[in-house]
Amino acid sequence: MADPARRLMMPEEFFAWQTAQDGLYELVDGVPVPHVKMMTGASAQHDRATVNIIATLHAPLRGSGCRPTT
Template sequence: MEARQKVSPQEYLAWENSHECRSEYRDGEILAMAGASAPHNRIVANLLGELHQPLKGKPCDVYPSDLKTRVTATRYTYPDVIIVCGEPLFDSEASDVLTNPTVVFEVLSPSTEAADRGEKFSAYQQCESLQEYVLIAQDKVSVERYTRQESGLWLYERLAKREDTLTLSSVSASLSLDEIYYRVSV
């Protein structure tokens, strides 16, 4: 098997802007993104809808998965949902690349779960603006939240009942799991 040729972040950004399909970038490699399932999309839509009201009037914005985010110098992703508090900052070389997420949500899929839990979370931890990282299962009621502590360590919390409440301390917002999983059969 022939090794893939590595590309620079600038080459990735130029390539990404000239193609209709979205791809993420990891350490010199362009990774094609697969489509999402109906439950995955329902959860994302529920998050966007439910986060609008608690963030209204705050200096925070919520964005869907179409906003490319630079996590590190060699990692660009498309999180499922992003919250940015304060002025959104964009890459000086690419005005469509966010650089300061406050909260990132990833809806777990069988093809992405290992990466979302492992190397992707490891990269997100290097992003200084990120305060909370939330993983949401689509095949069962399970929400996991990692919160950055002042010491730099990450505190883990798992919620597994529809009546549980996800509290996003960095943006002073709460969502019930029943709202997150509204009309999702799990």
């Protein structure tokens, strides 16, 4: 929930403000949100698919100098 005393930014104001920041931000409902907090966790289905792909690639890549990562 946004702080009621905080004034919300308009897109033009946010873009001007963003250029002076060290990190990346997203404007969400008028409030700048740091980039690191924008990504949500993977779904259980996505996680299972990732594990299956890594498990499938593990043995064929062994000794090749390559390895699967997430």
